Amino acid sequence: MTIGTRIALGFAAVLLLTVGVAFVGWNSLSTYAERVDLASHTADLDTRLKSVRLEEARFVTERDAKAATNVPGMLDALQTEAQETRAALTEGEGRRLLDEVLSGIDGYRAAFANFVAQDGEAHARTASMETRARALREIAEKIGKQQSERYDLNMTSKRDADAELRHSMDTAERANRVIERVLEVRRQQSELRRNADEALADRIVAALDELVQTTDTVAKDLVGTNDEELAARIAGDSRAYHDTVKSLRGKGVAALTEAGVAIGLDEAARGVQERAVELQQNQAMVTEALSEASKYAQSEVNEAVMLRGLAMRLVQGAQSAMLGQRDFLLTGAADAKAMADAAVKEILGLAEQAGAVLVDQEGRALIAAITEAARAFDSEFASLSSAVAKQHEASAAMANASATVSGQVGRLVTLQRDDREAGRASAGMVIAVGAAVALILGMLMAWIIDRAITHPLHAMTGAMGRLAEGDLTVDIPGSDRKDELRNMAAAMTIFKDNALEMQRMEREREEMRIQIDADRRRTMNEFANGFEQAVSGVVMSLTESANSLGRDAQEMSSDAALTTAKSTAVATASQQATANVQTVAAAAEELSASIAEISRQLNASSATASGAADKAVQTNSIVEGLSLAAERIGQVVGLIGEIAEQTNLLALNATIEAARAGEAGKGFAVVATEVKNLAGQTAKATEEISAQVAEMQTATTSAVDAIRTISEAVTAISGTVTDIAHEMEQQGSATREIAQNVQQAAEGTQQVMRNIAEVTTAATKTGGAADAVLTASRTLATQADRLRGEVQGFLNKVRTA
Known part of the structure; x- marks a missing residue:
């Protein structure tokens, strides 16, 4: 066999050993990669579940109908991936855990559907309550208007007193408009969170412009009165509220609809509203004081003033009831529910008082309408409370189902990690043994080739040297x-x-x-x-x-x-x-x-x-x-x-x-x-x-x-x-x-x-x-x-x- 053939065969053997070691390593790493892919798919289950929870949170905070539509589709994708992962598993424990995961997904789906249904029920009840409150307010305003007309007709003899009374009533009216505009802005803000509309945001800014003008007018009118400080504070808070909203509007609708910002704005609006209510109440008391001061006025004037005050309080009660309803819808707090219940009871009491005075047919009809609207509002609020309670139950059920799915996925990940670790150790052992065998055989072949070639060459070189020196006996x-x-x-x-x-x-x-x-x-x-x-x-x-x-x-x-x-x-x-x-x-x-x-x-x-x-x-x-x-x-x-x-x-x-x-x-x-x-x-x-x-x-x-x-x-x-x-x-x-x-x-x-x-x-x-x-x-x-x-x-x- 020639030297070239020996060298070629030796290195061919080394190459074959190298290819063998590479194949063993590739096969082991492929098996390990399959286990890693399976673990990645398992981890994706928890990631998808978190995405579902985020979409659920978006629906809860923003009441976005698109989010309610997305959640079932995301649950379907989660369920499909869980089923595919289950099909890829061979051991019984992993399949059992995935069966529990699939069961948890079904439970979550049912709870979310119930939550959406109760949310629809709550919105229906809210719309009905707003209708009742608006009707009650219109009746109260009608009574107030009637009594104002009655009052105006009977105050011809006391213009000075009437002027003071009108001034007080105008101030109360402005305070009432402040409350109305604040309530309107709060309603629009709530609607803006559900539907991010540019035009609606512009209307909010325009309403706040009018609110600032109204509060500035009230502050100017009450200069030198007992309510000067309160009016100035209302004007300052309104302007700060206006400037904040306008600044956020410049950043886009998303800045106004952010959950934390929206809650802060609502708190600011509530503060303005509460002080306006206080001002309104103060002005109502001023009106009553002026009416009492005008004892010499005709009984019709006194009765008109009293009914006007009752009408204003009815409007305040309706506003307080709606404020309590919205606070309860936002926070679910017991004090908000108590506030709404107290407002309804106050309205019924005021209606009873007004009914004792309004004995004519039209008056009795108006009082009956107020009583019916207040009782209907109370009934709708009870239904709303039931729907909110059921929503809380559905939310708890979703949280429990999510915890079950996440826990089972975590245990499945742990199980797959142990299996993957065992596969990694086996692959490392196979690669190490193959590399050691290849190294030993390669060194042995190198030694054999060296013995077969270099030793004869050294002997030949020695003989040539002796010949070159003239030794012909070699x-x-x-x-x-x-x-x-x-x-x-x-x-x-x-x-x-x-x-x-x-x-x-x-x-x-x-x-x-x-x-x-x-x-x-x-x-x-x-x-x-x-x-x-x-x-x-x-x-x-x-x-x-x-x-x-x-x-x-x-x-x-x-x-x-x-x-x-x-x-x-x-x-x-x-x-x-x-x-x-x-x-x-x-x-x-x-x-x-x-x-x-x-x-x-x-x-x-x-x-x-x-x-x-x-x-x-x-x-x-x-x-x-x-x-x-x-x-x-x-x-x-x-x-x-x-x-x-x-x-x-x-x-x-x-x-x-x-x-x-x-x-x-x-x-x-x-x-x-x-x-x-x-x-x-x-x-x-x-x-x-x-x-x-x-x-x-x-x-x-x-x-x-x-x-x-x-x-x-x-x-x-x-x-x-x-x-x-x-x-x-x-x-x-x-x-x-x-x-x-x-x-x-x-x-x-x-x-x-x-x-x-x-x-x-x-x-x-x-x-x-x-x-x-x-x-x-x-x-x-x-x-x-x-x-x-x-x-x-x-x-x-x-x-x-």
Whole structure:
């Protein structure tokens, strides 16, 4: 199996383990997420219930018909979600709790329907009571008007007293209008809370403008009287009331209809009304005092004044009854009910008093109408009280049903939290075990790959180092392997064999050089000795006797023959030397070719090592990509942790708001606490996942370092082989230079052969020229001494060559 295949299989196994751990973690987190979603749906039940309660409160405070329509629809949505949540549950306890929740929703629905019905009944009774009170007031005003006319007709004789009385009556009338306008404004304010109408708000402001004008007039009229301070206070309170409403009107209708603001405005209006009633009562007493002061007036005038006072008190009673009814409708207080009952009794008493005076038919009819209206008002008020009591019962039933639903939802949330916690612990255990197994197997594979690759590479590197140092006895490891290292071992074996062959050829070349030098010296010595003998003999012959030229010529001919033979021997030796030199040249060329082949094999080995380094770099890139993927997983887990922190912060804020809400926020506080706990658990889970991803990144980094070490080792081997190839190229250059020198030596031996051939030719000619020598014997004798010196110098040079 090749090294690349081993590395690829090792990292494929690591990737498979990583994918396995990721799948196990994803499956566990998916199960945990399903439980979280179920808990979220359960928490939504309490949120929806609170929304229903808020809509109910809006209906109670504003009497908005839209709110009454919205509540049943919201209850239907709440019931549907509860049924869906029940269908998603498998355990019996959760289903039982949701059955109780559904039962509580049905109870709440029935109680709200009863509340709305009783509210309609209360409004019907209120409208009827307003009709009765308006009729009673109209009758009282009619009586007052009649008595005023009667009074006016009978006061012609007492204009001064009448003027004072009219002034008092005008003041009382203005006070009455103040009361009417205050009641009208309060009625309009109540209507504005039910129906936020811009035009109605404008009418309220206009009515208050008239109220301020009226109170200012009353204050001016009562300057210097006993009621001056009271009138001034009424005018000041009216103006403050007017300015407050006008300021709120500038902010919009919503500012006027806010519950707290509306109650404050109603209290201010009630204060103005009570002081106006006090002023009215004071003026009534003034009127009575003026009437009593006019004892001298006709009895008709006294009776008219008395009936006028009764009529005014009847109007006050009707106003007090309506004020008590509205206070009771707003607050349900017992004193408001007592106030309305007392006002009705007062009206009946006043009617009885007026009936004792009005004995005519029209008068009795008016008193009968007042009595009937007062009794009808009392009956309607009793029905209103019953409807309000039933509303309170329905409100209590809604509160009980809401508490039941909220409590059961809280217990269900607790149950699901325990189940979710168990699932989280199980998921964490599975992920931890899977990551530990993947880490152990990954480290084991990295160790196996390291043992299978780096150890043989270290052995190969050591062998290369010894070869580079010239140790040709080293054994080449890895020749029995079945991967790329076997090719490297084969290339190194060839390098070693070629180095040994070069060593052997170098020894042979040296021996051949020594042999050639010995042959050359021997040949030259023989040539010098022979030449010396020949020339010396000639010189001696020439010196001994020029007369024996014939014998000397004969000897000279013999010497020429000997010279020819020697020249032939020298030529033969030169030919042998030429053949030897050519053999050395051929061997040098073969050595150069072997060196070229070694260089080619080393270049192939270098290319193989470079390929292995490239594969290691590619594998390193893959593992680095795996490390980057693990880092991105860590970033996603960090994002989940940030979301959990934000959820925890939101849950904390929700808990604070629930605490501010008091009793109504307890259920929401439970849900907020559960969301906070869920955020904490999510943060812990993300921390564990981050730890596992960090371990995975550590293992991947170790693998990257190991592969980088392998790549560096292979690169070093490639560099070493390249250096060896370069040295072999230098050896090839040296061998080629040796071949050129040997070729030059061969050319020199050929030149010697040509010279020897010329010597042979000259010797032959010497034999032919023996006669000429004889003729020139005398000349030779003369030059004999000179020739001896020259020959001796020449021979010395030849011997030293």
